Amino acid sequence: MNGFQSPIDNPESLKQLSDHELQAVLLEGVSRTFALTIPQLPEALYPAVANAYLLCRIVDTIEDEVSLSPPQKKRFCDSFIEIVKTGRGAEAFADELAPLLSAQTIPAEHSLIRLIPRVIAITHSLSAPQIEALACCVETMARGMPVYQALDLHAGLKTMKNMDDYCYYVAGCVGEMLAKLFCHYSPEIAAHREELLKLSVSFGQGLQMTNILKDIWDDAKRGVCWLPQDIFDETGFNLADLTPTTNDERFRRGLERLIGIAHGHLQNALTYTQLLPSHETGIRNFCLWALGMAVLTLKKIKQHLDFNESNQVKISRNSVKATIIASKLSARSNWLLSLLFNLTSSGLKTPDWQYSPVSHTGP
Structure with a gap:
């Protein structure tokens, strides 16, 4: 330069x-x-x-x-x-x-x-x-x-519970902190404190899972995998065999399952945002921009399950701008936000997924 x-x-x-x-x-x-x-x-x-x-x-x-x-x-x-x-x-x-x-x-x-x-x-x-x-x-x-x-992560994490815990330590606890700060800032927000604290962990996990899925191949080049083996047991793929050149339908089916789980967490992120007062447009937009960009990233991964580097599923600057504009236009309306979320995330849902709080006890 x-x-x-x-x-x-x-x-x-x-x-x-x-x-x-x-x-x-x-x-x-x-x-x-x-x-x-x-x-x-x-x-x-x-x-x-x-x-x-x-x-x-x-x-x-x-x-x-x-x-x-x-x-x-x-x-x-x-x-x-x-x-x-x-x-x-x-x-x-x-x-x-x-x-x-x-x-x-x-x-x-x-x-x-x-x-x-x-x-x-x-x-x-x-x-x-x-x-x-x-x-x-x-x-x-x-x-x-x-x-x-300190773990050997070349063959991934053992279970989805391990992934839940990891996501909590790197993102879920950040969601909890933000919920506490928002509640301290506004008694009106604090009226929903317990529900917000629970949903905030799911919000953080949805964002972190999206990042993990986007960065699968960058991590694989370093010999690291953050995916849970038990999800791939259902499709018959061993994560120990994952390399930057993997091209396996069984792996892609497991990936689809994880996309569905991440989508479920982002659905909770929407619920979290809708619990915030409609006049708090600044806080709502702070949440919505992150949520919108995550949904668009998951959508791109789902459309390109055969991607082999993160740049292929990175959303464009125009998509970021569109997310910002759509959020600003709909931030005050829970009905519009639900409509926008459902339209944007169609095809990502896993019918049998449901979030329930987990205890975070490590690997």
């Missing part, structure tokens, strides 16, 4: 920014999707949700770092839990972790790690209930994810 350096690549240039500006720039660097959706939230929610995503991304960065051993990852995760809870020790933590990051970690995440003290200072500028919600999410994620990182 002719020597051009983005501000996110230079942590020193970010230190003069306000908290709001800093979080916006960091989000843009580590996730364009969330940089797009989080600003839709009411002003009172933006700081906490933006900060929550950055905290989760720090845990992700630790877990994805190829230069760290499983014991190192566990130690850094355990330390980070305490830092988020107490606000203490962030500088020493960043100073130790930053030099260990490899070139495989993107520059924006290098900057995020070096700016952990500032991110944690923002965390502890929030209200006590918000800090508690963020800390609970980080602890769940940071304790659960290392368990799965």
